[in-house]
Ligand SMILES: Nc1ncnc2c1ncn2[C@@H]1O[C@H](COP(=O)(O)OP(=O)(O)O)[C@@H](O)[C@H]1O
């Protein structure tokens with residue numbers, strides 16, 4: 001496999017301009033902890049989130065949405081039933097969908113659910129290194145929802161998982177790696193403060209679902225989502241004093257980021 005290449009910022013600029021022009025409707029079936037940060041990250045960036053969770057409504061809405069997120073962070077039977085309905089409707093309608101396999105490999109119920117969902121062929125999978133190692137069958141269960149491995153150690157697992165599933169796989173950490181199994185982008189931006197506020201990984205997966213909506217190039221779309229979160233994480237850290245103000249500064253940075261700034265940084 002060729003070594004990962006740093007994602008050029010002009011691609012991030014183009015993808016962000018596309019998202020801002022389209023303002024995609026994004027269906028989020030996510031966990032109870034991160035509802036607020038996920039919706040606010042999408043609104044600040046320029047997408048339109050909606051949490052539609054009842055089995056009676058999830059299929060109809062997944063068919064209408066530009067993108068769908070399935071996040072198993074606080075999974076229980078009724079939520080899994082709604083996820084199955086949403087995924088099947090998304091597949092029938094051609095809606096791209098993203099899986100966030102929170103803590104897969106740690107507990108059997110969610111691990112079995114993730115395997116069943118992956119058989120329904122997600123467009124993208126975004127996880128930390130322990131999650132991607134576990135899904136690729138390399139062991140590597142994390143500590144609860146957190147990774148015990150660095151992202152660099154999961155690059156070949158991500159590439160294999162992408163080839164096995166047909167999904168774009170993003171493994172995040174100090175550097176994020178985004179792969180379709182053949183080409184691998186690296187996005188080196190970010191700050192450890194992103195790990196001191198709950199839900200930044202889950203909100204990034206929501207952003208991945210938003211960028212994949214109507215995307216002509218899904219690898220670039222997923223990589224751009226990772227780059228945007230990393231760049232804005234850096235900017236937010238320098239404008240804040242700790243996790244509390246960082247959370248607000250992150251939303252401000254996502255709102256203020258624009259394609260022109262990214263093209264100037266690229267030059
Ligand atoms: N050590 C780090 N340095 C810089 N950025 C990081 C670091 N660890 C994670 N991030 C960033 O934090 C965000 C969440 O990623 P991660 O912590 O891997 O996900 P999760 O919250 O699902 O475990 C991503 O934008 C990622 O790039």
Ligand SMILES: Cc1ncsc1CCOP(=O)(O)O
Pocket residue numbers: 031033034073074102145198199200201202203
């Ligand atoms: C703390 C917690 N518990 C179940 S889901 C969840 C949120 C995990 O968020 P992230 O994966 O973004 O750190």
Ligand SMILES: [Mg+2]
Pocket residue numbers: 102103127128145201202
């Ligand atoms: Mg996570």
